Amino acid sequence: MGEILSANRIEGVVRKDVPERVISRLPIYLQTVETIAATGQDTVSSEDLAARSGVSPSILRKDLSQLGRSGTRGVGYSCPELAATLRTFLGLDRDRRVAIIGAGRLGSALADYAGFRRRGLRLTAVFDIDEEKIGTSIGALTVSSLDDLPAWSEDIDLVVMAVPAAAAPAAAQKAVEAGVRGILNFSPTVLDAPDTVRVHQVDLASELQVLAYYSALDTAPLNPGFEEHRN
Amino acid sequence: MGEILSANRIEGVVRKDVPERVISRLPIYLQTVETIAATGQDTVSSEDLAARSGVSPSILRKDLSQLGRSGTRGVGYSCPELAATLRTFLGLDRDRRVAIIGAGRLGSALADYAGFRRRGLRLTAVFDIDEEKIGTSIGALTVSSLDDLPAWSEDIDLVVMAVPAAAAPAAAQKAVEAGVRGILNFSPTVLDAPDTVRVHQVDLASELQVLAYYSALDTAPLNPGFEEHRN
DNA sequence: CGGTGTGAAAACTTTCACAGCA
DNA sequence: TGCTGTGAAAGTTTTCACACCG
Known part of the structure; x- marks a missing residue:
């Protein structure tokens, strides 16, 4: 891993x-x-x-x-x-080409991010499996069918996964087969991929749970009078 | 920090x-x-x-x-x-109350995340400064004015920042004043906050740039014939 | 003079390997 | 027997403090 x-x-x-x-x-x-x-x-x-x-x-x-x-x-x-x-x-002197998989709310929001170009990244494609979404526009791009991903393999270096957890492993598999070199995964699932493909995880709930832990520290104990349990 | x-x-x-x-x-x-x-x-x-x-x-x-x-x-x-x-x-046995600041595409997408409840988090409010957005609905919630944040201070433990970089510091300041204990910042800006408030950063471009670095490793050298420099 | 570059020390994290318990 | 819990070793990251140079 x-x-x-x-x-x-x-x-x-x-x-x-x-x-x-x-x-x-x-x-x-x-x-x-x-x-x-x-x-x-x-x-x-x-x-x-x-x-x-x-x-x-x-x-x-x-x-x-x-x-x-x-x-x-x-x-x-x-x-x-x-x-x-x-x-x-x-390696940003030559633009890195990024595709987003998942044209739902999150995928669209990420595609919208204005800073791509300025930060050495170029958004080249958006994919989805939903027939309703395929063919619609997101910014300057048209949503493609995930089944067409292999045809794009020469034009994609990195992939952002913005699909429901259940759909993530299959989509990741396709990305790996298409030869992408890195996956940024916003789905709350651990993806496994060969060593040639780097996977980074960004999970909203996990991040918030870590903050939740720290937010509970140093606050007034809910249950005072209890004392230190040590083994 | x-x-x-x-x-x-x-x-x-x-x-x-x-x-x-x-x-x-x-x-x-x-x-x-x-x-x-x-x-x-x-x-x-x-x-x-x-x-x-x-x-x-x-x-x-x-x-x-x-x-x-x-x-x-x-x-x-x-x-x-x-x-x-x-x-x-x-500390998830009692739900942590989360507010989202920024009702744009990203904020709405994050608010939409179905897993909050299941993962011990409760979305209590969404804020924005845009008059157009205030009063509109996002899921079961109505977007409030960021100026009203102080009134909510008892009902918010954690904040998710989903606003443009330029708006982030001022919004973070308000969140800190309202006594939140943690901020998850999706804006590409380093926020500083007192030690009592934990700030975690999630930056799409930075994450992709790290992946970009690794995607360039181990690929065929553009300049073969050069050899290993070791000190 | 002022601020970088860097060894050496301190702090922290992971791995190893096995004792100990259900 | 099988798998956890844990010291001790190995490895990694950060801090310190100062030599060095523009």
Whole structure:
């Protein structure tokens, strides 16, 4: 499940194996540095960039140092240079092509997200199995039949799954067969896929349940007078 | 940012401080064990439950052992008992009240999610600032003005932010002032909030960018003939 | 001078392997 | 016997603190 691939070969250059934890923070840095660059500020310190990204300055410096030296001592990081480095490293210099499976409310909402292009992603197709939806428009796209997915396999790198839990495994199977390299799964189901396909899970209820746990901490006990059970 | 609270007092019982990593896996176990229970299977081994939850058996056993002994040696875990333990531990035995801020496409789609009740969550309100949307219905709820949020403060534990990035900080501020305990933020902005409020970020583009990175690994090098640089 | 880059230490997480119990 | 619960080992991530350089 979600094994880390170890070859790490991009454009022929073999890189130090960068941990997934680090990779998952890079998009945040990218977004933050773009926001800062948009204000006209040309350089930024690790302290400032870290604060705005919600991480510690030392972790930010460690993370960025793994992409090669990218800052200037005594000055900070050049916003445009850093943004370019991050985009290249993440493979966003050439647009990644994304398809959404599921043209219901959630799928349509995600398809609507205006930031795709700006963030190096291109929405190329939307699929559904519902005859009612096939042929309708979502933004500039027309909903295709999921059965036609194989025909698109050359034009899809990543898939967003926005279908009911029951439909997810079969749809994922089709995506895998079509050769997609990653699946972002909004259905509340653990999907299994071969090691060549990365699956990330986003589950509304699970996230809220974690928050629910923390929301119950530190509140007045409902049942005072009870005491510590230890084994 | 997102400091771990340390008091950990639930219903008067002081617990071992359970790491966030562990907490974030519990909802998955809960969902998996409920699915298994629904098939009529009464007990489950750590090996089986782990495989279906996408984790290793040892990590599953370690995680569950932190909730107190919950299995039976030689047998496995009782599905109904384990589900009850997890629900209680996560604080889901009494429904957590959730509000959605943002009645656009995404907010409506999330409000529509059928699993709330079953998963210990109750959607109590939907807010927006757009006069056009206020007063319209989403499912059984009527969209309220965000300005009325303070009046609801007693009825909201958690908030889901589904507004454009530009509107997120102000909306989060209102939620914090109303005393919510957690925010699940779908806007692509890092929100800062006091330590008493936990903020989790879910960003479509960031998730896809991480997948994009991995999708570029192990593909045929664009620039073959280059060889391994090792330090 | 000021802020990055980085070893070394500390903290945390996962895996291993097996004791112990139903 | 079979599978949980758990110490101890291995591995990973974060923090610290400071050398180094523009």
